Amino acid sequence: MSQTSLAPNARPRPAIENPETAVAARAAIEAFARLAWGAEAGAEELYIQGNPFRRPMRAKDLPFMSLDRPLPLARLAGNTSLALHRLLINAYETDLLFLPPRxxxxxxxxxxxxxxxxxxxxxxxxxxxxEHLAFGALPQExxxxGRWTGDLLDAYFREFLAEERKQAARGVAQDPVxxxxxxxxxxxxxxxxxLIQxxxxxxxxxxxxARLAPGAYGPLQSALFNVLIDEYGAGVHRAKHSTLFEAxxxxxxxxxxxxxxxxxxQPGALALTNYFHFVARNKNHFFRYLGALFFTEASLVNATGRQGALLRTIFGDAVDTRYFDEHHHIDRHHSEMVLARLIEPAVAAYGQRAITGILTGFEEFRLLQAAADRDLIDQLSWAGHLVPNxxxxxxxxxDWRARRDTAPSESFVECRDERSTTHIHPDDRLLVLEAGDMDFFPMAGVTLPLKAGDVLFIPGGRLHGxxxxxxxxxxxxxILAAATADPLWRAA
Ligand SMILES: [Fe+2]
Ligand SMILES: [Fe+2]
Ligand SMILES: [Fe+2]
Structure with a gap:
């Protein structure tokens, strides 16, 4: 009975209408990207050891990005999206406390x-x-x-919960990720x-x-604080959800x-985290936050159950799955709680404003989650099967060698230890090594050593370094013409 629908022809409005402001905004974005902690990754920085503040960016790519209008969801798996979401999480995390070792x-x-x-x-x-560039196109998606009443919304969400319960028995293999x-x-x-995503x-x-904890309180905020207490292990550090994930x-x-x-x-993973910061940091999106929270708490019951099962299938007894087991248990309770103690009272107290906001957040986050899942599946379908030659x-x-004088192609000469910070190309391309050696990284924990004569396929939209x-x-x-590389995907 969904009454939400996609509006494919809707045009997002420009991010910044005054051109002078647009120039100033771009300059500020570049200055933020050029802060020392965003410098490109050095030779020893494939992984960032012991420094949660070091976040390699590619400020040099920014001048080639169009930053004049919100990014459509269809471009979530791209270099502009990656840059926007890397910058955005940095901006949000200046509000979070990270303490280094003494x-x-x-x-x-x-x-x-x-x-x-x-x-x-x-x-x-x-x-x-x-925020406007990263999420400004979502409302148009x-x-x-129609006119939604509180009763309709309640029925829609109860139906969603019932459907989730029906899906509980589905096995790991039925989940596409x-x-x-x-x-x-x-x-x-x-x-x-x-897990890294x-x-x-x-x-x-x-x-x-936690951004919604301060303020003058009513029953709604107290109900939300109740969920927050569970997420924070009621102040018992070993029970905090992040502690369980560390384990x-x-x-x-x-x-x-x-x-x-x-x-x-991947940009999809960053977008999911950033969306929650976006709707929680800006208090005018409180009702959107509630809708997104309900979607995530309700869908996590099954998702964490399957994730735990997947990890045990792959790693046996070695893996600590308490994080997933705890969520499989407590999110049953949280999803009921969000519905009965947050959403229903919010609708009763605030009417149409609450209904529209909650429904928008629910549908936006559902779309974003599906796009992030697609991003991950595509990465694994490529990187998870990639072999040189x-x-x-x-x-x-x-074919490229035969047309080499005219075929579109980029060539590079690089020196020892030159690292390319992970990035994404807009087009399908090949990597053809003419001389020397390089290591290629298509996903975390995987290194492909390449030598002169080796070739690889790098699809558009796929993260690599x-x-x-x-x-x-x-x-x-x-650079391959569109669809040339399709057979490589089908056989993967
Ligand atoms: Fe949690
Ligand atoms: Fe939860
Ligand atoms: Fe590349």
Whole structure:
């Protein structure tokens, strides 16, 4: 009985209408990206050791990005989206407290720089612009048709809960994300990459919700505070949800320092975390927040049940799944609680404003979650099966060599230890190594060593990085015409 519908022809309004303001906003975004902690990743920074403030960016890409209107959801898996969401999480996290170890002088210097007055000023300046670019197109993706009453909304959400309950018995393989993990060449690597996508949210879990703790209180805020208390383990550190997730990571030999895997967050994963900050940081979106919260609490019951099962299938007894077991249990309670103690009373007290906001947040987050899942499935379908010199790539290379003088292609000469900070191309391309050696990184924990003569396929939209291992490395990136690479996907 959904009365929401997509409006494909809706045009997002421009982010900044006054051109002078647009120029100033772009300059502020670039200045924020060029802060020292956003410098490109160095040779030793594939993973960011012991410094939650170090967040390599690619400020050099920004001048080539169009930042004049909100990004459509269809472009979630792209380099502009990656840059916007990396910048946005940095802006949001200047409000969050990260404490380095006592004796780590370098990390304390990074702490001082991260919370420095100029950095905070820039974060405040760019945050609303980035929010508009990252999320300003979402309301056009969800059009609320017809007149919704409180009773209709309640029935719609109760039906959603009932449907979720019906789906509880579905196995791991019926979930497309989990199926992509199981089907990849190395499910242990794919499962680790999946956990890493959860890290930007779970290692500081419920921080967005905590933004709604201050204020003058009514029963609604007290009900929300009740959920917050559970997320924070009622002040018992070992029971805090982020502590449970740290234990999951540690049990698999993964590092639980926030942003250790910064380079491997996909834009979809960052967007999910940022959306909650967006609707919680801006108090005028409180009702959207409630709708998104209901979607996530209600869908997490089944999702965490299957995630726990998947991890036990892949890693056996070695993995600590308490994080997932706890959510499988408590989110049953949280989803009922959000509906009965937050949504229903909000609608009773605030009427149409609450109904529209709650429904919008619910549908927006559902769309965003589906797009983020797609981003992850596509990454695993490529990276999870990637081998150098796949015989199916050879004809494409031969075709490029035959037309080399005119075929679109980019060539690079790089020196030892030159690292390309992870990024995304808008087009399908090949990587053809002419001379030297490089390591190529298609997902966290996977290194493909490449030597002269090796070739790889890099689809548009897919996150990757590299580092040169020889004195010099020469390589080419022939750009493929649309659909040329389709057979590579089908066979994967
Ligand atoms: Fe939680
Ligand atoms: Fe919860
Ligand atoms: Fe690249």
């Amino acid at each position: 004796d780590d002088a370098a990390a304390w210097r990074a702490f001082d720089a991260f919370y420095d007055a100029e950095a905070l000023r820039l974060a405040d300046r760019v945050r609303p612009v980035l 969800v059009e609320i048709a 989990l199926a992509a993990i199981l089907e990849s060449a190395d499910p242990t690597a794919a499962a680790r990459h999946y 959860m890290a930007p949210d779970f290692l500081s879990e419920a921080s967005a919700m 999951t990571l540690s049990s698999l030999g993964l590092d639980a320092t926030p942003h250790y895997y910064w380079q491997f967050y 796949d015989p199916r790539v050879a004809p494409l290379v031969a 590299s580092i040169v291992r020889s004195t010099e490395c020469i390589y080419h990136q022939p």
